Amino acid sequence: MKQPAPESAATPADRLEAWAHQVEESCVPMVYSMTSDGAFEGEMLAVENGGVHVSRIAAVDHVAKYRRRAMSSIEDDYLLVSIQSRNRSAIEQDGRVAVVYPGDMVLFDASRDFEWHFSGEHYTVRFPRQLLTGLAPLSRQHTAVRIPGEDGIRRIATEHVATVHRELLLEPTCGEARAGLAGVTAHLVAVALADFFNRMPTADTNLKTMHILRARRFIDEHLRNPELNPDRVAAALGLSSRYLYRLFSHEHESMSERIITGRLDGCAAWLRQPAYAHLSITEIAMTWGFNDPSHFSRAFRRHAGVSAREYRRLSGVGAGVHRLGCVAS
Structure with missing residues (x-):
C-alpha cells in the first residue's frame, strides 16, 4: 500500500x-x-x-x-x-x-x-x-x-x-x-x-532464559535427527541434563514435548503440500525423525484428531503414494 x-x-x-x-x-x-x-x-x-x-x-x-x-x-x-x-x-x-x-x-x-x-x-x-x-x-x-x-x-x-x-x-x-x-x-x-x-555481556537474571532459548533453537534445528533427545540437547549446549530439565520444569512444554510437537508439525506441513505428494506417509515420518511407523500413527492422531492419511486427504493432496512395505496411516 x-x-x-x-x-x-x-x-x-x-x-x-x-x-x-x-x-x-x-x-x-x-x-x-x-x-x-x-x-x-x-x-x-x-x-x-x-x-x-x-x-x-x-x-x-x-x-x-x-x-x-x-x-x-x-x-x-x-x-x-x-x-x-x-x-x-x-x-x-x-x-x-x-x-x-x-x-x-x-x-x-x-x-x-x-x-x-x-x-x-x-x-x-x-x-x-x-x-x-x-x-x-x-x-x-x-x-x-x-x-x-x-x-x-x-x-x-x-x-x-x-x-x-x-x-x-x-x-x-x-x-x-x-x-x-x-x-x-x-x-x-x-x-x-x-x-x-x-x-x-548478559545480566545474570537472564542466563536461565538464554539457556532455554538456546535449547529451543537447537531442538528446532535438529528435529529431523532421529537421535535427538533431551540428553543430546544438554550435551550440545555444554550443560548438565539435570540442570536443563530443571529449567524446563517451569516452562509450558518440556524438551521431549517440543521435540515430538515440532516433528508432528513438520509432518503435517509436508502432508498439506502437493510438492511432497510423491512421498509416502511413512517416508515423511522417517524424514522428520520418527523411526517407528506405529508410534508416529498414534502420535499424529492424538495431535491432529485424524489419521495422517485422512489429514492428507482433507488437505486436498490425496491419499499419498503407497509402496510395498510402506505403512501409510
Missing part, C-alpha cells in the same frame, strides 16, 4: 497530522514535528504479513514521539524493529540513544515511551509482542541498542525483510502461505537479535 504525504493538506501542521494517521496503521500512533522550516515530504509503502506489518518509510528529517500513556487508542502490544537503509536515524528509549546507519537494526518497545529522530529511509517491522518474545528473551535492556547488520545471520534477516516487503508488494500471498511467511520473518529477526545479544 503506497501512501505519500498528502499534497492537499493546507499547512505543514496539517500535512504532519495527515502523515501521522497514515503511519499509525502499520506502526504505532506518534506525534510528529519537523527539524527544519521546509515542507514535509514522505512516502510509506506498507504490507501486512500474517499479523506482522512491514513498512518502508522515506521522508525528510523529522522527529516522532511516542507517549504510551497518551495513546489510549492503542489496543495491542507490539515490539518494533527498524532497519535503516539510507542516511542515519536515532532511537531514544529506556535512557539510551541508538544511532543507526544503513544496514543497522534497532529494537524498540511500544509499551514504553520512545523518541525517533528520523532521517532518510528505513524499514519498520511491527511484531505482536508474544510472537517475538516467544522466540527470543527480549527485555528492557535490549531496546535502543545499535545492532550492526553487515554480516552473518543479521544480514540474512535484514535482506529477508527487504525481500518480503518487495515481493508482497508485487505479488501478495494469502492464507497459509502468508501466515507461514510471518513466522519465518519473526524467527529470522529473533535469531538475529539473539545472536547479537548473546555476544554481549
